[in-house]
Amino acid sequence: MIYIISHGRPHNQRTYNLLRQCGYTGDIKVVVDNEDKTMIEYYKELEADDRAEVGVFKKQEMIDCTDTGIREPMRNFAVFARNAVEQDAMGTHKLFWVFDDDLTSFRLRFVDGDSLRSMKITHSLDKIFKLMEDYVSSTPIATLGFGTANNYMSGVKSIEKESSKFRMCYNGYLRNSQYPVEWSLNMCEDRITSILQNKVGNVWLQLLCLQIDTLPIGGLIEGGNSDVYRNMDKFHQVFFPVMTSPDCNYTKYMKDKWFTMYDEKTMCPKIISSKYKER
Amino acid sequence: MALFEIAKNEADETYTRKTQVPQYVPSKTKPHIDSLVDYKKYSQLIRNINESGVSEEEKKFLRFGASRHLMFNYSLIADYYAHASKEMQELMEQSALVILDIDDAIANGYVKLSSDIEKIMNTTGDRTKDA
Numbered sequence: 001m002i003y004i005i006s007h008g009r010p011h012n013q014r015t016y017n018l019l020r021q022c023g024y025t026g027d028i029k030v031v032v033d034n035e036d037k038t039m040i041e042y043y044k045e046l047e048a049d050d051r052a053e054v055g056v057f058k059k060q061e062m063i064d065c066t067d068t069g070i071r072e073p074m075r076n077f078a079v080f081a082r083n084a085v086e087q088d089a090m091g092t093h094k095l096f097w098v099f100d101d102d103l104t105s106f107r108l109r110f111v112d113g114d115s116l117r118s119m120k121i122t123h124s125l126d127k128i129f130k131l132m133e134d135y136v137s138s139t140p141i142a143t144l145g146f147g148t149a150n151n152y153m154s155g156v157k158s159i160e161k162e163s164s165k166f167r168m169c170y171n172g173y174l175r176n177s178q179y180p181v182e183w184s185l186n187m188c189e190d191r192i193t194s195i196l197q198n199k200v201g202n203v204w205l206q207l208l209c210l211q212i213d214t215l216p217i218g219g220l221i222e223g224g225n226s227d228v229y230r231n232m233d234k235f236h237q238v239f240f241p242v243m244t245s246p247d248c249n250y251t252k253y254m255k256d257k258w259f260t261m262y263d264e265k266t267m268c269p270k271i272i273s274s275k276y277k278e279r
Numbered sequence: 280m281a282l283f284e285i286a287k288n289e290a291d292e293t294y295t296r297k298t299q300v301p302q303y304v305p306s307k308t309k310p311h312i313d314s315l316v317d318y319k320k321y322s323q324l325i326r327n328i329n330e331s332g333v334s335e336e337e338k339k340f341l342r343f344g345a346s347r348h349l350m351f352n353y354s355l356i357a358d359y360y361a362h363a364s365k366e367m368q369e370l371m372e373q374s375a376l377v378i379l380d381i382d383d384a385i386a387n388g389y390v391k392l393s394s395d396i397e398k399i400m401n402t403t404g405d406r407t408k409d410a
Contacts, residue, residue: 108400124403128396135392139384164301201375203385205301209393246320247350266317266350270303270357271378271385278365 005081006101010041057084142179145169198268300386305361
């Protein structure tokens with residue numbers, strides 16, 4: 001089962017279209033909240049697809065049971081939908097996928113001589129997802145994510161670094177329901193929850209040979225939470241990760257903008273081979 | 280010791296073309312236990328708390344809060360684990376200070392998965408190179 005979390009974009013379902021175009025034939029549930037004024041439009045958009053449905057969650061209920069970190073939560077953020085998905089999937093699916101609604105491509109990243117190249121996935125998603133599911137089923141991995149554009153900025157070096165340090169699951173991931181999770185904080189919940197979960201020994205990992213691309217945050221496409229990001233000062237966006245894990249997150253002011261940085265050494269426990277264990 | 284024949288990544292930014300597995304390779308050298316945690320910010324906060332006029336109960340709470348600023352260096356902790364006694368290792372595992380990859384299932388599976396995906400891409404026609 002694939003969950004796509006969405007808001008206000010019934011006629012611009014990029015992830016849904018991409019999944020079907022790239023050969024995914026399985027079930028899809030597009031998850032929207034009951035405060036979404038375009039909710040009815042989602043049903044119309046998906047009615048022709050027998051294997052797609054709309055799932056509606058009660059936003060206030062999810063706000064009430066989510067640790068947002070602030071007294072008056074901002075309502076239009078993905079953390080509530082992520083937690084609604086967790087509740088829906090638990091006890092029903094051993095494994096489940098979750099994607100944002102604005103994905104633009106899946107790509108294989110590979111080294112070709114001295115260059116880091118990519119190849120778009122055009123129709124093999126079913127087979128690739130099955131392999132990833134088999135992998136997660138046979139290991140204690142709680143969440144398996146993909147690489148994102150930032151991970152490949154060093155070219156060939158990016159993909160050949162010791163990959164245990166890549167532990168953030170953003171925009172799209174495969175979850176193992178054996179390891180329940182509550183997504184935390186009003187925004188940056190993907191980064192924050194990845195760090196918090198890894199810190200307590202749950203394995204969240206990125207598969208670097210696969211990259212997912214999305215539209216830029218706060219970009220031109222309407223719906224989602226673009227408007228919130230466009231109107232919010234950057235300081236608020238960088239503050240949440242520091243508040244939750246001040247041991248590894250810090251802020252930096254560069255070129256008139258605030259950024260959250262993290263120290264990989266202090267972020268989460270290392271994965272090491274069991275051969276180092278004394279018998 | 281045979282376990283440490285694999286070359287350590289000396290710095291976190293170094294890389295080797297062969298290493299792609301999601302496992303950290305501990306150092307041959309056992310770090311000093313004092314180096315595993317950076318106490319700087321924590322000590323400063325504790326000093327401020329101790330010198331403050333707030334109640335003992337409040338001080339107790341603030342000290343717990345200050346522990347959030349202890350910076351655990353997980354690379355050095357993994358290095359230490361590899362040289363620690365059995366009892367110490369077990370206690371470190373209980374605290375999730377390292378994550379043990381039992382029989383290298385995560386690492387081997389990761390390499391196989393990456394290779395299998397590449398094979399699929401090469402044989403099914405998803406061949407549009409775009410970068």
